[in-house]
Amino acid sequence: MNKEKKNFALIGVAGYIAVRHVRAIKDTGNKLVASLDRFDSVGFMDSYFPEADFFTEFERFDRHIAKLNRLGTQVEYVSICSPNYLHDSHIRFALRNGADAICEKPLVLNPWNIDALQDYEKETGGKVWNILQLRHHKAIIDLKEKISSGPAHKIHDIDLSYIASRGNWYHYSWKGDVEKSGGVATNIGVHFFDMLTWLFGEVKENRVHFLKGDKAAGYLELERARVRWFLSIDYNDIPEEIKAVGQRTFRSITIDGQEIEFSGGFTDLHTVSYENILAGKGYGLDAARKSIQTVYTIRNSEPIGLKGDYHPIIKEIEHDL
Secondary structure (H helix, E strand, O other): OOOOOEEEEEOOOOOOHHHHHHHHHHHOOEEEEEEOOOOOOOHHHHOOOOOOOOEEHHHHHHEEEEEEEOOOOOOEEEOOOOOOOHHHHHHHHHOOOEEEEEEOOOOOOHHHHHHHHHHHHHHHHOOOOOHHHHHHHHHHHHHHHHHOOEEEEEOEEEEEEEEEOOOOHHOOOOHHHHHHHHOOOHHHHHHHHHHHHHHOOOOEEEEEEEEEEEEEEEEEEEEOEEEEEEOOHHHHOHHHHHOOOOEEEEEEEEEEOOOOOOOOOOHHHHHHHHHHHHHOOOEEEHHHHHHHHHHHHHHHOOOOOOOOOHHHHHHHHHOOO
């Protein structure tokens, strides 16, 4: 017997990450019935759900979802791919309309928002699910098993470098506004911080050496790891050998001097996340707490400069300090 299709709505369908959610809805055998975005460049929908209703105004979308629910087409999940600062509001919208929320990273910008949403879950009976796709990556799962089976007392030394160069548009979009995005450490780093705390435990110390609009660096001491991290969207920070081959992104994670390779294997991770969520085994609000607290602390820290154990890349740009 065929399983009954679940009805989905999606907020932020014109965004970069939305296509992975739409594909996951399709791949899991479910149906997108309505979507919303201020921008109407959503032609990719023709390949997935051409019959889905589309709105550019939240008020009309809100009314439509209420109408569908009233007429018996209950929207059971709302996928949220909107700008970071709107996640909290859109999660509440989903729960208020009797749907579970499936939200992109960062789930919210502030730790206390998680507490409030947990209260809202209890009031509505709904559930908030977070997309933490790195936890489903085979290389990361294998690494977690290796760490768990190793000496319990071992403290690992980690260097994390991630440079995802962005053009001038970035600074004029909501992503360039710290109040709306949470800043560079949140925008491009939250999934790495989630991965690290998932692998190595609670944050014991969180120091920031450098923090500005397009880059940040610091030191995390976890239960089982010492982490020097550097995050940047500045093309000038990319190593010359990487620029020479025409690449605009550089990612490197070393653990005890050994490079961890996980550049591939991302294609279907949103689908895997959806499969787990639909089976009731996804990652909820508590799973997001460590990474949200980490990036919140970074965003609100006073940088200490070149003191203590700092990332080596910072030495190269110390004239900016």
